[in-house]
Amino acid sequence: MRVGEREAKSRWRRILQASVTLVLALVCAPGLWGQRSKLKPPWNMYSPQTDIQVGKQNAQMLAKRLPLCNDPKVDAYLTQLGLKLVAKMPNRGVQYPWEFHCVNSKEINAFALPGGYVFVNRGAIEAADSEAQLAAVMAHELSHVVLRHGTAQASKAQLMQGAAGIFGGIFGGSASGALLSQGVALGAGGLLLRYSRSDETQADVLGTQALYDAGYDPRAMAQFFEKLQAETKGKNPPQFLSDHPNPGNRVERVNEEIDKLGGVPPNAKRDSAEFEAIKREVMSLPVVKTPPASAGNAPPASPSGNFVDYQGNGFALKVPQNWNRYEDNGSVTFAPDGGISQKGGLAYGMIVSVNQVQTDGSEQSLENATRALIGELARTNPGLKVAREPARIELNGQPGLSTYLSNESPNGTEETDWLVTVLRPQGLVSFLCVAPRAAFPEYEKTFTAVLDTVRLAK
Numbered sequence: 058m059r060v061g062e063r064e065a066k067s068r069w070r071r072i073l074q075a076s077v078t079l080v081l082a083l084v085c086a087p088g089l090w091g092q093r094s095k096l097k098p099p100w101n102m103y104s105p106q107t108d109i110q111v112g113k114q115n116a117q118m119l120a121k122r123l124p125l126c127n128d129p130k131v132d133a134y135l136t137q138l139g140l141k142l143v144a145k146m147p148n149r150g151v152q153y154p155w156e157f158h159c160v161n162s163k164e165i166n167a168f169a170l171p172g173g174y175v176f177v178n179r180g181a182i183e184a185a186d187s188e189a190q191l192a193a194v195m196a197h198e199l200s201h202v203v204l205r206h207g208t209a210q211a212s213k214a215q216l217m218q219g220a221a222g223i224f225g226g227i228f229g230g231s232a233s234g235a236l237l238s239q240g241v242a243l244g245a246g247g248l249l250l251r252y253s254r255s256d257e258t259q260a261d262v263l264g265t266q267a268l269y270d271a272g273y274d275p276r277a278m279a280q281f282f283e284k285l286q287a288e289t290k291g292k293n294p295p296q297f298l299s300d301h302p303n304p305g306n307r308v309e310r311v312n313e314e315i316d317k318l319g320g321v322p323p324n325a326k327r328d329s330a331e332f333e334a335i336k337r338e339v340m341s342l343p344v345v346k347t348p349p350a351s352a353g354n355a356p357p358a359s360p361s362g363n364f365v366d367y368q369g370n371g372f373a374l375k376v377p378q379n380w381n382r383y384e385d386n387g388s389v390t391f392a393p394d395g396g397i398s399q400k401g402g403l404a405y406g407m408i409v410s411v412n413q414v415q416t417d418g419s420e421q422s423l424e425n426a427t428r429a430l431i432g433e434l435a436r437t438n439p440g441l442k443v444a445r446e447p448a449r450i451e452l453n454g455q456p457g458l459s460t461y462l463s464n465e466s467p468n469g470t471e472e473t474d475w476l477v478t479v480l481r482p483q484g485l486v487s488f489l490c491v492a493p494r495a496a497f498p499e500y501e502k503t504f505t506a507v508l509d510t511v512r513l514a515k
């Protein structure tokens with residue numbers, strides 16, 4: 058009996074041990090509770106290298122135009138936080154160049170361009186209650202990058218709009234890099250950041266997984282969106298919410314994913330002393346006075362009557378002294394402070410570019426090249442319409458065409474775009490004059506004065 062009893066006891070112990078092992082196995086392998094969702098990137102006609110190229114080009118332009126925090130401590134913090142999350146995401150064999158910038162804007166916003174160029178407004182850092190919430194915003198943005206949602210949207214747009222390249226030259230079409238930057242300045246930046254509801258769900262789910270894997274409380278993913286929505290109820294939604302529309306069941310889907318992952322880990326990280334220190338640092342940064350030309354902001358200062366010289370490729374002109382200039386790959390944009398929206402859309406100013414074209418030297422060449430340029434612009438500006446058909450004019454004694462277009466302004470109203478084109482040996486030189494419709498009559502005087510100063514190389 059004793060022996061038997063001992064045997065029974067030890068058998069009981071073995072069963073107990075086995076069950077403990079089983080329970081531990083279940084706890085430690087969340088896969089047994091339910092598989093984490095597998096995410097398939099949407100159809101994309103571009104290569105990952107294109108994501109990097111187009112993202113880099115936009116990022117360089119934005120880095121010049123946006124007021125950056127220029128605080129190495131903050132950038133280093135964003136970089137280490139971002140890379141920690143990136144390490145938990147599938148990169149499908151692509152080495153993204155990952156860059157993280159803090160933008161000195163109080164607007165609550167963060168966005169990531171294709172290829173991994175990430176911009177986080179100080180407003181987003183200040184609005185986050187904890188490191189987990191900031192990590193959630195970033196994990197969501199980084200997910201859009203690795204799932205390549207930006208160029209997937211561009212692929213869809215291109216499929217609907219025909220064969221010619223949205224991004225012009227970069228994609229091996231006949232259009233030049235100048236067209237690319239023209240398109241970008243007018244809103245391809247916006248196109249690359251316009252996500253569908255299914256993109257949003259994918260970014261929420263992958264972001265939740267990355268938060269979980271990086272040791273953060275994954276509930277933060279839905280929290281930040283919820284908080285923003287609650288705080289801005291009845292007001293104009295911040296850009297962040299209109300760029301990332303609620304797919305309708307954000308909280309439910311995030312919670313479902315957390316369940317699949319095995320629930321919120323008891324030791325999940327919510328905040329850190331480092332985050333609180335960075336938040337204080339950001340709050341102490343000087344506030345940049347000039348607001349971006351987005352909805353509701355004051356219009357920029359009127360064009361100065363004093364003009365300054367500019368020498369371009371095959372042309373020279375004079376522009377108002379208070380217009381900044383941004384040179385970019387064969388094109389130059391002139392705009393006052395506040396004339397460019399945060400995402401790079403030109404609201405007030407002028408873009409001059411030289412576009413490579415093939416001409417047969419016929420009289421029709423100028424009109425054909427002009428119409429091709431308008432078609433190219435329309436691909437990145439879905440609201441673009443010809444308001445007044447091309448009419449003959451003279452520019453510095455050369456035959457040119459004057460076309461009026463109407464378009465959606467980055468400031469939310471309608472804008473008028475006055476396009477003047479001339480055909481020169483180096484290509485189609487285009488002068489695109491942009492102002493909101495209400496301000497156009499005032500600006501047209503300046504545009505006319507600028508065009509009168511144009512000298513074309515013989």
Ligand SMILES: [Zn+2]
Nearest residue numbers: 252257260301
């Ligand atoms: Zn999103």
